[in-house]
Amino acid sequence: MNDSVRISRRAFAGGLGLLGLGRVPALAQGFAGLGENAEGFAPVVPGKTFAFPADHGPHPGFRIEWWYVTANLKDSTGAAYGAQWTLFRQASRPGAQQEGWANQQIWMGHAAVTRADIHRYSEAFARGGVGQAGVETKPFQAWIDSWEMRGGEAMRAAMLAPLELTASGAGFSYTLRLDADRPLVLQGNAGYSRKSERGQASYYYSQPFFKVTGRISIGDKPAEVAGLAWMDREWSSQPLAPDQTGWDWFSLHLDSGEKLMLYRLRQKDGRADLFGNWIEPDGRSSEIASGDNTMTPTASTEIEDRKVPTGWRIVIPARGLRIETTPLNAMSWMGTSFPYWEGPISFAGSHAGLGYLELTGY
Template identity: 35%
Template sequence: MRRFSDHTAKPVIIGIAMLLCLSVGSGAYAKQAFRQALPGYRFAFPRDHASHPDFKTEWWYYSGHLQTEDGQRFGYQLTFFRVGVDPSLRGDSRSRWAVRDLHLAHFAISDLTQRRFQFWERRSRGALDSAGALTAGFKVWNGPWEASGDEKVHHVTARAEGYAIDLTLTPTKPPAIHGSHGVSQKAAGPGRASHYYSLTNMATEGTLTLTGKPRTVTGSTWMDHEFGSNQLTESQVGWDWFAIQLEDGAELMLYQLRLTDGRADPHSSGSLIHPDGQVEHLPFSAFRLTPQEVWQSPKSGGRYPIRWQIQVPGRDLDLSVQAAFPDQELDTRGSTLVTYWEGSVAISGTAGNRPIAGVGYLEMTGYAAPFRQPL
């Protein structure tokens, strides 16, 4: 099910490709006008939870696994995107009508018991404080959807058509910084990168409202925050991203960037977060991703791998990733011009000689259509 909310005076049409790929087609402009993600960046928290308007594109992403008191299971996603319009507008303008950034947000609920997926989206130019992201203190919002917090606790809320989340998230580990030397490289060349960190296991409690009926839930959440200016290239047409929480207390983040010729880009990489919070960088040579089952969307025609094998030989990890149910596709062609798959997955496999299980979220882009920046 798809719903769209627009509380701006004029529709804003912008592709998620521009948000996530950070303006492939306008790379020269982005490099000249906005700050690039370069080696040597030093993260500081809670400062870096806040917005970074010197960079063109930024997003805050929450995905989680919830359970009601009677054992029903749900997944959720709440994501906020900010894309800079023009850095010359970043002066001390006191006009509440000034448009410095465009803002998009996605909210989705996966009912694992009923195998039902619903999502909603919002867009805003941010005029009159209808959407925004603070640079001092952490708060990002788009209409009634909001994420806020500090180094000790986050709070996320969203509501749409009788469905809502109101959750308190408590990190159980310090932020996991991905990549090396403060950058997560996405392609060859300076600035083809982002600054990227995650809170990989946040104890979660609060309420989930379904058709107007609130339910108490507990569970776990993964939070990503990423910012940069000009990450990807025209030869990169999609990606597969995994956020996995294992029952032994470890977490695994992997992303695979796909090229026009079908190969995986060697700049793909990942991180293994150990139970004690130590982060181990995984270059592309350290893992293998093998699709094993494909589901074709009856709506978009996209063919998505919904079962994968993940192997990390150096850590003796062999995992199976299985979609909780196939249809967790978001068709955002009415606003962000992209259709992609993002949903809850179940994990099984072995770590060494021990069986292991877990939960995760999987995002796949570029399967319904090549991932291109819209004109």
Template identity: 40%
Template sequence: MNRGRRYGVWAGGLLAALIIGLIGYRLLQPSSQSTRGVAVSSALGGDDNAGYQRAYMPRPFEFPADHGPHPEFRNEWWYATGNLADAAGRQFGYQLTLFRIALSPTAPPADSPWRANQVYMGHFALTDVADNRHYHFERFSRGALDLAGAQATPFRVWLENWALTGAEADLFPLRIRAREGDIALDLTLDAGKPVVLQGDRGLSQKSAEAGNASYYYSHTRMPTQGTVTVGGRNFTVSGASWLDREWSTSALGSDQSGWDWFALQLDDGRELMFYRLRRKDGGMDSFSTGVLVKADGQTRRLRWNDVELQPLGQWVSPHTRDRYPAGWRLRLPAEKLDLTVTPKVADQEMRLTVRYWEGAVAVNGRAGDRAVGGQGYLEMTRYDHR
């Protein structure tokens, strides 16, 4: 890497860390400041919205354009997770998330290739279940000098050599590549089921305040194959992935403290997404919502009171002392679903600039009188050590 490119990475990272740090300082309670990193919920609850568009009402989605960036909104992410295994049954989970964060709502003067009003943050994680290990990494860079960026046609979003790359005129086949030292991914994802528009035709309302919403769609089961590298050793793997796409300007309300997000792929061909927005008083917010995707791709929207969630036990991080549920019981009475969600590895805490728990989970339970299993990903935010 030449000197100018290395400086660009450093400067972009410092700027993004400063922005996120300021957001966290303004919004986090004092008890959270004693642990290194900021809560992910704080990065989405800022109030500096002047000049940005907000998500007020449903809108038509246009593909492939909407696979690309929406710089008129402040925040955006491309969020890929998946469960994989090799021919011998060795299991892996992965996450690659690329975030776009706007510094201002207008583009800077084009008088220098260094100038940018967008920064990118990346989170890359790999869970090796057999070895009970979770590897996680973070990068920042500015959206300039080809260090990081996003485009719709042909689809590409990248942060240096961490990238999601699509076909010439479509998202699929989608290639995911990331490497950090001797940990790496090189995967190809096929379309699988049709796209799912979350919430109200793609408008995901997060609180009662107008504009506290995102535009949100998902690909819930994408056949996946490729190579996982751990410690320099390559594993040929296959499995299923999940892609979430969201963009917004302000997502969380002032009375909300965090969320629990479930993305589950059941072995009867169905998928279930549900996020529980937690109020500061500990209750479930009525804007919590989700979707049940049937085997044929048809969907049923889930309201907050359609789903019953019960935390099972507690896991205390030996690194941060944050306390997370050690598992969950999830019930959907109308569908006679009764599921237990268990982390495949207990310690899948993301100890980065933004701090949260996210990792691969196993699913077991019943669908009526039938046993049902599955796997998926779980994200839990703002479980500090108070």
């Protein structure tokens, strides 16, 4: 079952209309023209020194960035749930930041809850410069309308924890508390994450060690939940090459304590670039070379006249890993203005655990 809250006509006109996106493509490239020329925007180059809490905040000189949380949860009966909270920022044009309604930043929020028998989601848009959405670093707060990710005075900047996370939509809401006892993890090569061999890249770090408690309500039935969460922070001006059509992305919590971030970027000619990081229980992170792993679809689901690969086999010989993934709910389709599949998964084989899968460009 899919329920959504559609953005208002005014928000749509004030958001996508101001972006010049009168016709919204259903592709990964859609929201921010991810594969378009990035002239005038700040470049992503190797060797960045990350600074916290400053880098938890927005980087308006870059075209696109996001604050992205996914959580694998269970209630007291053992029933599994998933929760997603995402805030995107896009600059519609480069240059000095304008004041008020002239500000060129567009904000988009997505929230979702998933259970084996249901998937509900909501979407919101806001214009920068008027206080409807934004991110502040001291104390940390990210918000769009009433959805909030709040750190408070007690937040430890090097861990981005603890956090309070709230969102609601048609027939669902959640309030979650996230805490971690290990520092943030730089993805790619010290936070420089390549997306192709042609220079596309992003700055990328994660907090994969969140432990979660809280409440999810679906309809009029609240459930106390607990589990694990993963937060991604990423920003860029051109994260895709023009011939890349979308990505298949995994964040995996292994029962052994390791974490695995893995994705492949698909090209129009059928080839794919594969990237990832293996994260030890103490937070040490190692890049996984493209040739050192395989990601193979094993099952697909028909959704809105699309064939979406919702089951996968992942093999990393150097790590002795060979697993098969299974979605909690194969119909976890985000029918938002820029549609994609996003939902909780489990996996078994040489390793077992839980995680999240995102599929764009289908």
